[in-house]
Amino acid sequence: MNDEMREFEDFEAELQSLRPRRLSPGMSGEMRERMLEQPAGAGKPVLLRWFAGAAAMAACAVIAVGIWAMSSGPADSPTIVQPPVGENVPIHLAGWRIDPVGQADYRMDEDQADLVRLDRGELHVKSIPLAAGELRAALKIQTSVGTARATGTEFYIGTHSPGDRELKGKTMKQLTRIFIITGLVNLITPLGDVTGGAGELLAAEINKAPVKHAVQANSDFAFDMFKQLSAENAGKNLFFSPYSVSSALAMTAEGARGETAMEMGKVLRFPAATRRIGKDAQLIPWRTSLIHTGMSGLNDRLMADDTPAQKAARKKIPELRKALEALKAKTKALRAQRKWDEYRKSYKAEQAAAAELNKASSQVDQYELRVANALWGEKTYPFLDAYTNTIKKHYNTGGIFPADFKNNYPTERTKINNWVAGQTKDRIKDVIPELPPEEAKRVRLILTNAIYFKGAWSVPFSEADTKPRDFTLADGKKIKAPIMNARWLDVGCYGAFNADGSLFKTPVKIKRGQKTGLYPDAKGFAMLELPYKGDDITMVLIAPNAHDGLGVIEKKLTTDNLAAWIGKLQKRKTNVFLPKFKLETKYEMNDTLKAMGMARAFTDPRSPKGADFTGMCASKDPRHRLYITKVIHKAFVEVNEKGTEATAATGVMMAEAVSLPPTVPFTPTFQADRHFLFVIRDKQTNSILFMGRINNPLGKKK
Amino acid sequence: MDHDHGRWSAWLDEHGPALVLLARQWTRSHAEAEDVVQDAFVRFWPKRSSTRKAWGYMYACMRSAAMDRQRSDARRRKREELVGPSDNESLFEHRLEHDERRQAIEQTLGSLPDEQKEVVIMKIWGGLTFRSIGQALAISANTAASRYRYALNSMRAELRREQVE
Numbered sequence: 001m002n003d004e005m006r007e008f009e010d011f012e013a014e015l016q017s018l019r020p021r022r023l024s025p026g027m028s029g030e031m032r033e034r035m036l037e038q039p040a041g042a043g044k045p046v047l048l049r050w051f052a053g054a055a056a057m058a059a060c061a062v063i064a065v066g067i068w069a070m071s072s073g074p075a076d077s078p079t080i081v082q083p084p085v086g087e088n089v090p091i092h093l094a095g096w097r098i099d100p101v102g103q104a105d106y107r108m109d110e111d112q113a114d115l116v117r118l119d120r121g122e123l124h125v126k127s128i129p130l131a132a133g134e135l136r137a138a139l140k141i142q143t144s145v146g147t148a149r150a151t152g153t154e155f156y157i158g159t160h161s162p163g164d165r166e167l168k169g170k171t172m173k174q175l176t177r178i179f180i181i182t183g184l185v186n187l188i189t190p191l192g193d194v195t196g197g198a199g200e201l202l203a204a205e206i207n208k209a210p211v212k213h214a215v216q217a218n219s220d221f222a223f224d225m226f227k228q229l230s231a232e233n234a235g236k237n238l239f240f241s242p243y244s245v246s247s248a249l250a251m252t253a254e255g256a257r258g259e260t261a262m263e264m265g266k267v268l269r270f271p272a273a274t275r276r277i278g279k280d281a282q283l284i285p286w287r288t289s290l291i292h293t294g295m296s297g298l299n300d301r302l303m304a305d306d307t308p309a310q311k312a313a314r315k316k317i318p319e320l321r322k323a324l325e326a327l328k329a330k331t332k333a334l335r336a337q338r339k340w341d342e343y344r345k346s347y348k349a350e351q352a353a354a355a356e357l358n359k360a361s362s363q364v365d366q367y368e369l370r371v372a373n374a375l376w377g378e379k380t381y382p383f384l385d386a387y388t389n390t391i392k393k394h395y396n397t398g399g400i401f402p403a404d405f406k407n408n409y410p411t412e413r414t415k416i417n418n419w420v421a422g423q424t425k426d427r428i429k430d431v432i433p434e435l436p437p438e439e440a441k442r443v444r445l446i447l448t449n450a451i452y453f454k455g456a457w458s459v460p461f462s463e464a465d466t467k468p469r470d471f472t473l474a475d476g477k478k479i480k481a482p483i484m485n486a487r488w489l490d491v492g493c494y495g496a497f498n499a500d501g502s503l504f505k506t507p508v509k510i511k512r513g514q515k516t517g518l519y520p521d522a523k524g525f526a527m528l529e530l531p532y533k534g535d536d537i538t539m540v541l542i543a544p545n546a547h548d549g550l551g552v553i554e555k556k557l558t559t560d561n562l563a564a565w566i567g568k569l570q571k572r573k574t575n576v577f578l579p580k581f582k583l584e585t586k587y588e589m590n591d592t593l594k595a596m597g598m599a600r601a602f603t604d605p606r607s608p609k610g611a612d613f614t615g616m617c618a619s620k621d622p623r624h625r626l627y628i629t630k631v632i633h634k635a636f637v638e639v640n641e642k643g644t645e646a647t648a649a650t651g652v653m654m655a656e657a658v659s660l661p662p663t664v665p666f667t668p669t670f671q672a673d674r675h676f677l678f679v680i681r682d683k684q685t686n687s688i689l690f691m692g693r694i695n696n697p698l699g700k701k702k
Numbered sequence: 703m704d705h706d707h708g709r710w711s712a713w714l715d716e717h718g719p720a721l722v723l724l725a726r727q728w729t730r731s732h733a734e735a736e737d738v739v740q741d742a743f744v745r746f747w748p749k750r751s752s753t754r755k756a757w758g759y760m761y762a763c764m765r766s767a768a769m770d771r772q773r774s775d776a777r778r779r780k781r782e783e784l785v786g787p788s789d790n791e792s793l794f795e796h797r798l799e800h801d802e803r804r805q806a807i808e809q810t811l812g813s814l815p816d817e818q819k820e821v822v823i824m825k826i827w828g829g830l831t832f833r834s835i836g837q838a839l840a841i842s843a844n845t846a847a848s849r850y851r852y853a854l855n856s857m858r859a860e861l862r863r864e865q866v867e
Contacts, residue, residue: 011858015826018794018804020719021732097840129842 153183214294241648255616455532
């Protein structure tokens with residue numbers, strides 16, 4: 001035995017020699033009396049209600065602490081003075097430990113030993129090692145929104161049910177959120193279920209499907225569309241908002257039936273969990289309510305309104321900025337004139353103005369993000385109420401705006417284009433095209449979506465460091481382009497990857513002069529995630545090591561791969577070179593969407609394999625049958641030293657088939673080339689808001 | 703029944719002091735800790751099964767009773783804190799010849815994180831095995847053992863530092 005061990009044991013013995021203070025005689029006497037008063041299991045004079053399943057406790061040989069209510073009233077008529085709400089003590093089940101995080105109302109079910117009810121607050125749930133021969137119970141935690149089911153994992157679950165006061169004010173919703181640390185958790189709601197893994201956040205609101213279905217569908221659709229557009233626009237810059245296209249088409253899909261609906265759902269990548277089963281599954285193949293409620297949740301998140309204080313601060317910022325600029329100019333002038341007393345006063349005023357501006361800036365979100373949807377319907381067309389109500393409810397469209405397409409298409413077109421321009425701060429104009437009079441008369445419905453984002457970089461680039469630098473085109477030619485530069489930027493997350501997508505171990509320290517082993521080989525690529533102020537929205541950049549390496553990466557681009565790569569990025573100081581660029585795109589997506597698999601929606605409804613949008617129309621008259629004539633998408637992006645402005649709009653035009661469908665494929669021309677991809681995403685929901693590829697930042701053909 | 707009561711009386715005699723010591727982490731005085739133990743015992747009694755598993759049940763009941771007491775007494779406690787000093791009562795029985803050392807040990811025990819303190823009390827004064835402690839606290843026996851080792855080592859280091867000073 002070494003000295004250390006001996007000392008340890010001596011100390012142990014010394015502690016044992018200390019005798020804790022005994023129970024006072026009166027106290028132990030009282031307890032003994034209690035034993036005599038109360039035979040096992042009896043509840044007088046104190047009533048104890050244990051909600052934990054006794055059988056489970058005995059079988060599992062673990063502690064189960066339930067909810068109790070206690071009274072010190074008369075022995076014969078015990079009254080419960082405390083409601084059976086949760087105590088802030090852990091619950092132990094076979095293989096599980098459940099701890100409240102702060103104040104929480106929770107209890108074990110009286111009849112089901114594996115069910116915990118959580119009414120309010122947050123629980124930390126963790127699987128714990130089992131004793132020999134013990135079986136882990138499959139745990140269920142029920143909230144007002146749904147039930148979380150887990151086996152062998154760790155997660156946090158929080159729920160909120162509004163109290164009476166909140167209900168009167170209608171300020172709070174019933175919602176449940178689960179953050180998964182390890183393993184898998186299944187969240188089951190009456191509108192569908194969703195499974196999440198480590199690092200994921202599952203969320204559901206009462207009467208709303210989990211947003212995850214919509215996010216998953218949107219992401220998968222984004223990559224499919226990117227690949228299709230990429231193939232159609234080889235060698236050109238690319239920029240679009242998959243979120244905008246998804247939204248407009250999801251609103252359209254609500255009215256689709258039969259094969260048309262099936263094709264649209266597949267192209268929009270509605271998850272398998274939203275497939276309908278049963279006798280009407282052929283006519284209505286998808287539970288679109290799941291998608292719409294998900295989209296609605298996503299829209300709520302993206303369209304979160306400012307508080308009055310934020311609104312006031314936002315209004316005040318331009319004035320403060322103007323005042324500060326004026327003071328700066330004055331200070332500079334006084335300094336040049338060597339009027340030192342006045343200079344000092346002016347300098348102090350400048351500092352105070354800057355502080356006030358900073359305060360106002362910190363009150364508002366550092367980025368602006370808006371989403372809007374609208375439906376414009378021919379006023380004489382018999383739209384089905386059920387359709388318009390569903391869209392109104394989930395997409396906040398305010399119903400269908402009546403339009404006179406039959407007699408006055410040009411005026412209606414101007415109205416719609418003005419709406420889009422208003423939503424996109426005049427960046428997107430003329431999304432709805434001019435049509436020949438015969439074609440214009442047949443328009444019955446135009447569905448529009450607009451998204452606008454403006455965010456300042458968390459750390460802006462210095463304009464002085466932007467210089468014309470070499471930019472290599474895909475064919476190896478070099479051009480001079482304005483490239484921004486930030487050295488030792490410490491807000492970004494960086495990662496380098498090998499050709500197979502595995503993480504390249506970027507060294508942390510290198511020997512002086514070392515030039516090998518710093519980056520993966522030519523087939524590898526690098527990624528950088530740059531945050532905008534507010535930290536919710538980021539730009540993810542993916543650049544190949546070789547000038548012609550982008551094609552290989554594009555083939556690997558999927559929701560899962562991108563999520564996995566982003567998950568491997570690490571925050572570290574990085575030297576960043578990024579071209580500043582400005583890009584406007586326009587896509588007529590008829591051929592793109594047909595190639596992706598939704599040809600029927602564009603086909604004359606009178607033909608055998610024609611479109612079926614009978615879910616929009618209240619009339620059985622075949623002359624009222626609709627089909628999509630155009631899907632147009634316009635987008636704008638500008639990336640500079642200060643940040644990013646990105647906006648996009650989608651228009652889906654639907655018409656009655658009176659004559660042959662007049663769609664003429666249109667392939668827009670772009671003066672750009674490709675070298676890197678970029679994605680603008682919402683970190684909170686993982687939604688891809690914008691996606692693009694820049695090869696030639698000067699916007700010229702390669 | 704008599705046999706049952708006898709058995710539990712003996713158990714209480716043996717473990718009562720350690721339970722009170724354990725309850726002191728949630729309370730400000732010995733009397734209050736005794737109240738917690740009594741409340742807990744009242745909750746525990748109808749659900750008692752075997753003395754072998756008693757510590758786990760009792761520990762959970764004590765936490766529950768202590769939290770309940772904290773909530774209901776919060777207002778009174780605030781008032782008391784305003785008028786009187788906090789409790790400095792000894793945790794252990796006095797033996798004058800070792801009073802300084804006892805105080806130092808009390809102080810270092812008090813400064814341990816709760817999860818370590820609980821293991822030390824259960825092991826030293828409750829006489830529990832690491833396996834039983836693990837069951838009571840829903841941690842593995844290994845975790846209990848390592849918490850115990852860390853706790854005693856840091857107490858020793860602290861006491862040594864005080865001696866030097």
